[in-house]
Amino acid sequence: MALQCTPHIAIDEAELEETFIRASGPGGQNVNKLSTAVQLRFDVRRSGSLPDAVAVRLMRLAGRRLTSEGILVITAQRFRTQERNRADARERLAELVAEAAVPPTPRRATRPTLASKKRRLDSKAKRGATKRLRGGGLTD
Numbered sequence: 001m002a003l004q005c006t007p008h009i010a011i012d013e014a015e016l017e018e019t020f021i022r023a024s025g026p027g028g029q030n031v032n033k034l035s036t037a038v039q040l041r042f043d044v045r046r047s048g049s050l051p052d053a054v055a056v057r058l059m060r061l062a063g064r065r066l067t068s069e070g071i072l073v074i075t076a077q078r079f080r081t082q083e084r085n086r087a088d089a090r091e092r093l094a095e096l097v098a099e100a101a102v103p104p105t106p107r108r109a110t111r112p113t114l115a116s117k118k119r120r121l122d123s124k125a126k127r128g129a130t131k132r133l134r135g136g137g138l139t140d
Contacts, residue, residue, distance in 0.1 A: 002049075003090055009049065009050065016093075019039045020039075021035055022035050023035075023077035024077065037075060038086045038089045039073060039075050040073070041071050043072075044070050054100050072096075074089045076089035
């Protein structure tokens with residue numbers, strides 16, 4: 001079974017490592033007894049499931065969630081049950097990979113229109129005239 005991120009990208013289950021930790025927040029007495037929070041680890045650098053370009057974009061997107069070794073760590077503790085937190089962590093990983101899979105659109109250089117140049121120069125002239133009318137009475 002694999003985690004389907006996009007129609008073309010699926011992460012193999014063997015590449016995901018889950019550890020269960022104690023969650024903070026709501027849960028009553030269960031918080032002190034059960035390990036319901038999930039820490040999902042995914043090695044982005046060594047993953048065979050991701051194309052290189054997607055892996056590079058994913059590492060940039062991950063930010064503080066990425067370790068110095070290139071491992072993406074997602075902690076899910078939003079829910080009270082282990083199953084829902086596990087599903088939440090996997091869903092968040094899939095969303096992150098799907099976002100990284102979209103290549104950025106290249107910026108195309110454009111030139112300002114003649115009308116926009118004229119508007120800019122008109123506003124500069126008006127501003128200059130306003131400043132010329134101010135003060136003017138103080139000279140040495």
